[in-house]
Amino acid sequence: MTDFADRDWQLETLAIRTGIDRTQFGEHSEAMFLTSSFVFDSAAQAAARFGGSEPGNIYARFTNPTVTAFQDRLAVLEGAEFCVATASGMAAITSCIMGLLSAGDHIVASKSLFGSTVQLFNTILSRFGIETSYVDLADTEAWERAIKPNTRLLFVETPSNPLTELGDIAALSAIAHRHGALLAVDNCFCTPALQRPLTLGADIVIHSATKYLDGQGRVLGGAVLGSKQLLEPVFGFLRTAGPTLSAFNAWVILKGLETLKLRMEAHSRNALELAGWLEQQPNVSRVFYPGLPSHPQYALALRQQRFGGGIVTFEVAGGREAAWCVVDSTRLMSITANLGDVKTTITHPASTTHGRITPEARTAAGITEGMLRIAVGLESVEDLKRDLKAGLAQ
Numbered sequence: 001m002t003d004f005a006d007r008d009w010q011l012e013t014l015a016i017r018t019g020i021d022r023t024q025f026g027e028h029s030e031a032m033f034l035t036s037s038f039v040f041d042s043a044a045q046a047a048a049r050f051g052g053s054e055p056g057n058i059y060a061r062f063t064n065p066t067v068t069a070f071q072d073r074l075a076v077l078e079g080a081e082f083c084v085a086t087a088s089g090m091a092a093i094t095s096c097i098m099g100l101l102s103a104g105d106h107i108v109a110s111k112s113l114f115g116s117t118v119q120l121f122n123t124i125l126s127r128f129g130i131e132t133s134y135v136d137l138a139d140t141e142a143w144e145r146a147i148k149p150n151t152r153l154l155f156v157e158t159p160s161n162p163l164t165e166l167g168d169i170a171a172l173s174a175i176a177h178r179h180g181a182l183l184a185v186d187n188c189f190c191t192p193a194l195q196r197p198l199t200l201g202a203d204i205v206i207h208s209a210t211k212y213l214d215g216q217g218r219v220l221g222g223a224v225l226g227s228k229q230l231l232e233p234v235f236g237f238l239r240t241a242g243p244t245l246s247a248f249n250a251w252v253i254l255k256g257l258e259t260l261k262l263r264m265e266a267h268s269r270n271a272l273e274l275a276g277w278l279e280q281q282p283n284v285s286r287v288f289y290p291g292l293p294s295h296p297q298y299a300l301a302l303r304q305q306r307f308g309g310g311i312v313t314f315e316v317a318g319g320r321e322a323a324w325c326v327v328d329s330t331r332l333m334s335i336t337a338n339l340g341d342v343k344t345t346i347t348h349p350a351s352t353t354h355g356r357i358t359p360e361a362r363t364a365a366g367i368t369e370g371m372l373r374i375a376v377g378l379e380s381v382e383d384l385k386r387d388l389k390a391g392l393a394q
């Protein structure tokens with residue numbers, strides 16, 4: 001494998017050119033290696049591979065050239081030394097924690113995490129003696145107050161879903177390091193095209209590759225990135241427990257990465273235009289978007305992110321009835337909670353993604369009945385405005 005990270009190339013070049021060396025056929029597009037195992041030249045070579053004295057592939061639960069190509073490409077984009085690819089975003093979070101934490105350890109996490117992450121922390125990790133405390137994402141001092149002597153990990157998602165609140169990655173990494181803990185950032189919403197947490201001091205980056213890295217809603221995938229030494233036990237967990245990324249999915253996401261920068265900039269341009277337009281609409285009481293000067297953390301957004309990203313949340317006057325009316329009046333947008341796709345999606349968080357938590361907890365999280373979240377895709381923004389206009393007029 002060529003060491004592309006040494007080359008003086010820009011992100012868009014690395015996203016296209018990092019990968020597998022050509023096979024004997026001289027193919028231009030990266031080859032996909034659909035094989036579960038690999039053969040050896042001799043008994044001695046088999047022994048050397050298994051013993052670790054000779055590098056190389058053994059079995060696809062451990063490594064596969066297509067998966068390795070995806071890992072190398074995402075690693076250079078995030079500025080990481082090492083990447084462990086996983087079967088999904090949740091497999092990435094699980095592998096990270098199973099690799100690095102033990103019974104008796106403590107996690108500090110933001111209240112506004114992805115729903116399945118909260119489920120993992122509260123219902124599964126708790127059974128294995130790993131406890132989690134939750135704090136307000138934007139309240140940096142609250143993070144420090146929540147730290148205990150056994151805190152090993154600070155876990156953050158920024159911007160948050162659906163309120164687009166931001167966590168200050170540089171400040172949180174300083175707090176983590178002051179207390180001998182690690183900072184992990186779920187960079188799903190921004191991707192390295194907009195935000196590179198490792199350069200801001202984070203120790204670990206987590207991805208659901210299912211979202212923007214694939215970018216077209218085709219496959220599940222995930223990744224954990226950081227230094228090789230730190231992530232060795234995470235790779236060890238994957239190799240033993242088996243939540244490995246398939247070669248097919250790795251190939252799809254590998255090709256998705258080639259257009260990542262273009263797509264993220266286009267998602268952000270469309271989202272900024274739509275968010276600004278929504279602010280002008282009479283029945284819209286509030287718009288949440290980090291790229292708007294009205295966002296309470298606009299200064300931090302400018303410092304930490306290249307653009308605002310593709311997620312826009314807004315509140316319509318008239319509660320659930322009015323919000324559902326907007327959803328049901330759309331003809332173009334897909335009514336689904338998924339995000340990170342070229343197709344625009346619209347969802348009512350209070351009755352879908354955040355429908356299972358109690359009304360009190362929802363109110364505490366700032367999620368109201370009139371709130372809608374749009375994951376802005378790459379259709380014409382004029383068509384998206386027209387699609388919302390009818391519902392907003394009612």
Ligand SMILES: *Cc1c(COP(=O)(O)O)cnc(C)c1O
Binds near residue numbers: 221
């Ligand atoms: C979707 C998502 C995940 C989980 O990823 P899967 O690929 O669905 O397992 C984790 N974090 C965030 C922020 C997500 O949006």
